[in-house]
Amino acid sequence: MSAVGWTAAVSLASWLWLLLCRGMFWRTDVGLPPRREPDGWPPVCVVVPARDEAAVLPRTLPTLLAQDYPGRAEVFLIDDGSSDGTGRLARELARRHGGLPLTVDSPGEPPAGWTGKLWAVRRGIALARARSPEYLLLTDADIAHAPDSLRQLVAAARTGGFDLVSQMARLRTRSGWERLLVPAFVYFFAQLYPFRLIARETARTAAAAGGCVLLRAAAAERARIPDAVRGAVIDDVALARAVKDGGGRIWLGLADRVDSLRPCPRLRDLWRMVSRSAYAQLRHSPVVLAGTVAGLALVYLVPPLAVCAGVVTGGAAAAAMGGLAWLVMAGTYLPMLRHYRQPPWLALLLPFTALLYLLMTVDSAVRHHRGRGAAWKGRTYARPGAVPDES
Structure with a gap:
């Protein structure tokens, strides 16, 4: 196989691992755990x-x-x-x-x-x-x-x-940009923090x-x-x-009757929401940022690029590997789209959505190094560790 084909094969292997070995992050049937009314209700x-x-x-x-x-x-x-x-x-x-x-x-x-x-x-x-x-x-x-x-x-x-029970509120999906980006935000979060692993002691x-x-x-x-x-x-x-x-003991799942009403109708609204904290998630590390960008490119961008390259150059192996990886990717995203009552064809756009999040993450790092990172509602917060610990 060509180099493109081998890269697509690695991407496909990554998706198979995510599908089978990442705590079933793609499932959206994680509602509140089984419960019964207590004898007395605590304050x-x-x-x-x-x-x-x-x-x-x-x-x-x-x-x-x-x-x-x-x-x-x-x-x-x-x-x-x-x-x-x-x-x-x-x-x-x-x-x-x-x-x-x-x-x-x-x-x-x-x-x-x-x-x-x-x-x-x-x-x-x-x-x-x-x-x-x-x-x-x-x-x-x-x-x-x-x-x-x-x-x-x-x-x-x-x-x-449980000592902590948390529900991820259903976020607003009214505008076109919200429909494209919001379900993916929750999907990426679940991929990073699989709900079933969170509850496991x-x-x-x-x-x-x-x-x-x-x-x-x-x-x-x-x-x-x-x-x-x-x-x-x-x-x-x-x-x-x-x-x-x-x-x-902690538990986290998806909410069905707890809703966020904060509107983010434009791309720049969602961009600002993500970029204000994305680099903090990476511990403000350029090395971790580089690894994250490379990982996102391999997992999300390589499959469609391999399909295109294979079609143009006649590389059947590259096109097949990239196509299978793309299908697995889309299949894991479908449950989240159903949870948010969005059309299934949006699953095929996940590589483009991931590219936007990759750019938001890079922008978050750029803003941080320009002294404008972690800004929200008129405040900009220093990098953790910049302020002496008083404890």
């Missing part, structure tokens, strides 16, 4: 960090206040220096809708070494601990919950003995989805949450790692 405090969320809060906060939870529960919304009246609007929504008690507070600007979100979470947890909750629900301000969301999360945690894989994390208060204290992860840009993964390293 829960909901912590919502919010910065400039007035646009989505009227559609999300009422869903938290309206939770049908049989035990004691209350909501703490922590206004992280908003300039759009987020805190004032939250109080007005609570007066208008009623439901669970709401406390609105603000911790002020985060000190060096803290991200704004985690500084807000720290304040919320501190206020919540005065109520002695057994569980903390950490959820983002753009997340809408079904009325029984909290009830189901607590039942799953109690039944399974003997596996080191750990991750959570920051939009919806039910955390046992005792496990949070044992793992020093959020202080132990205070500078993490990808805070949900760091939080899950800290809990699992502390001996806690």
Whole structure:
């Protein structure tokens, strides 16, 4: 075979390994684990960090206040220096809708070494601990919950003995760019952190989805949450790692009735969302970046290129290997497209989608080295380790 054919063969072998040996990452039937209602419902405090969320809060906060939870529960919304009246609007929504008690507070600007979100979470947890909750629900301000969301999360945690139960909210897919990129984002996440491996106590894989994390208060204290992860840009993964390293049992799966309402209709909106943290995921390492780019090119770009090269040059082996790899790739993506109710033909565009994510990752590294990395809502965070550890 030609060099193109051998490269396509390696890509095909990579896809067969991913298909069979990567924790069945492609399956989307990972809903909440089996659960039963406990004899008594433990007290829960909901912590919502919010910065400039007035646009989505009227559609999300009422869903938290309206939770049908049989035990004691209350909501703490922590206004992280908003300039759009987020805190004032939250109080007005609570007066208008009623439901669970709401406390609105603000911790002020985060000190060096803290991200704004985690500084807000720290304040919320501190206020919540005065109520002695057994569980903390950490959820983002753009997340809408079904009325029984909290009830189901607590039942799953109690039944399974989990210290952390997290659901990846269903992200918005209304615009063309959202349909192209959002299901792939979740697919890539699951490939990196297979959900079935996360729940396995003997596996080191750990991750959570920051939009919806039910955390046992005792496990949070044992793992020093959020202080132990205070500078993490990808805070949900760091939080899950800290809990699992502390001996806690964790679970992550796909949500069906927990939705993110944050709109990202344009390519630049999604690009900014990914590029702000992609290089942090690679530990700000040029070597890891180079390996990631090479790996993405081999796995996602080689198959269609091999098909094209084989057709043009008459290399039947290259075309066949590339075509098989492309088919396996598309087949593993179909369940995620079905989960997001998208047309199956988008599976054939996954190489193009992967190319866009590759470019976003490279852009994230460029922004970091220009001093503009990890920027979000008016703040730019330093590289981890740039601030002395005060613990």
